[in-house]
């Protein structure tokens with residue numbers, strides 16, 4: 001019986017679908033071409049969703065996707081998935097960043113050459129029975145100045161091909177360092193404006209975001225040389241199509257080649273279709289047998305490994321957690337979750353900040369991940385309405401105004417390894433801490449008291465005046481109520497004349513017992529909770 005249901009809502013390679021089907025835990029439904037309301041009607045049944053670029057995963061889809069845990073994008077661009085809504089709903093979004101790099105670079109390069117040599121127009125005349133050798137004079141790419149915006153995977157591959165054709169490559173990418181530009185033998189532009197000024201050709205290889213929308217605007221297009229060519233095989237919306245049309249009509253731009261459009265599919269009367277020198281393809285950059293097999297198989301394994309074993313690879317909205325990391329940090333994550341939950345149960349409400357500190361070997365690990373796990377444990381212990389997980393915990397904390405910081409261990413300790421978690425409220429700090437006894441995680445500090453208890457199970461936490469008879473009363477009351485004690489840890493604070501007792505119990509104590517204990521003189525606080 002399958003535990004997880006996965007919907008493949010855009011066509012991916014058969015090998016990808018087969019790879020998903022190899023997991024007995026997963027039931028796969030391939031249902032492509034769904035209308036938005038059809039997707040809304042069925043998405044609630046699914047734990048995983050596989051898309052390419054056709055399916056639009058909107059906030060409405062997330063609101064209806066009550067069981068959804070992960071989306072796998074068989075490709076690079078995730079602009080068809082509302083990332084903020086995914087994060088808010090705790091859904092991991094993964095893409096397959098490298099599987100279609102070469103195919104897309106080759107397609108963009110093909111667009112550039114076809115544009116330079118009027119291939120589609122010449123082809124059309126030949127098959128129409130004409131032999132017109134005058135109308136289609138092209139331009140060489142050799143010696144031309146090529147501006148590349150975006151020197152990630154595809155931009156870099158494009159650059160290599162352009163260099164082989166004798167082009168002078170100038171690249172702009174906010175993450176391109178001088179050393180890397182030198183290694184790639186490209187001229188580094190400090191801004192997009194500088195890359196485009198005086199360029200003969202521009203090709204775009206950047207994601208579409210609010211910041212990059214219309215990055216190729218009228219001013220930048222106008223700053224290119226007269227007769228310049230524009231190639232966009234990244235995303236529609238990066239080029240201001242209206243501005244491009246104006247500059248094609250004025251003759252400043254010689255031609256344009258597009259694989260992607262502001263609206264897909266573009267309308268039949270799209271103004272740019274009237275351009276004399278132009279090449280258009282229907283978002284085919286990644287449409288090769290090789291690329292589709294790569295991304296289909298990659299996305300299938302990523303989704304399967306996430307659903308079945310919790311591994312996270314190529315996530316765009318949270319840190320990765322591969323099998324190796326999961327193995328090394330796994331025990332720490334269990335301790336971190338327990339400490340976060342414990343603090344939520346015994347600390348005050350409405351805290352200002354959570355402070356997480358590490359001592360010993362744990363501090364060598366990816367503590368960002370451990371800290372995020374503490375936060376997730378804390379919020380899932382305290383914040384009952386929202387389903388909090390590793391994906392949305394930072395967003396939930398931000399919405400609550402809860403700060404999370406890492407600092408150094410503050411409690412006096414002889415432990416050689418420790419995770420300490422403090423809730424800070426006003427000037428007060430409430431601290432819990434845990435360590436390992438061999439491989440076993442243990443809680444060793446609660447609110448100023450050194451204790452020694454398990455990290456999972458059912459607990460009774462009692463704060464009382466440090467005086468004779470209280471422990472005996474606790475034991476006998478639990479016994480009378482039929483609640484078996486599995487472990488008991490007692491800690492006194494002599495200076496305050498206070499004691500804390502943490503009792504692991506085999507079953508949840510009845511409410512009547514808790515009320516009786518709370519009404520007992522000398523007992524200051526009684527909490528019953530599970531970790």
Ligand SMILES: NC(=O)C1=CN([C@@H]2O[C@H](COP(=O)(O)OP(=O)(O)OC[C@H]3O[C@@H](n4cnc5c(N)ncnc54)[C@H](O)[C@@H]3O)[C@@H](O)[C@H]2O)C=CC1
Nearest residue numbers: 076077104150151152153154173205206207233234285286
């Ligand atoms: N037509 C198609 O079928 C395909 C289109 N794509 C598109 O190509 C884009 C690039 O893909 P990859 O190279 O694999 O991604 P990548 O992540 O390897 O590279 C993107 C680069 O753009 C840079 N960048 C971001 N903002 C920028 C800005 N304002 N100016 C200049 N550079 C900026 C980044 O620093 C990064 O280096 C994807 O986002 C996707 O939209 C990808 C595959 C297929």
Ligand SMILES: O=C(O)CCC(=O)C(=O)O
Nearest residue numbers: 052053075076077286287
């Ligand atoms: O799925 C496709 O064919 C589109 C590929 C694409 O645009 C991408 O990977 O960003």
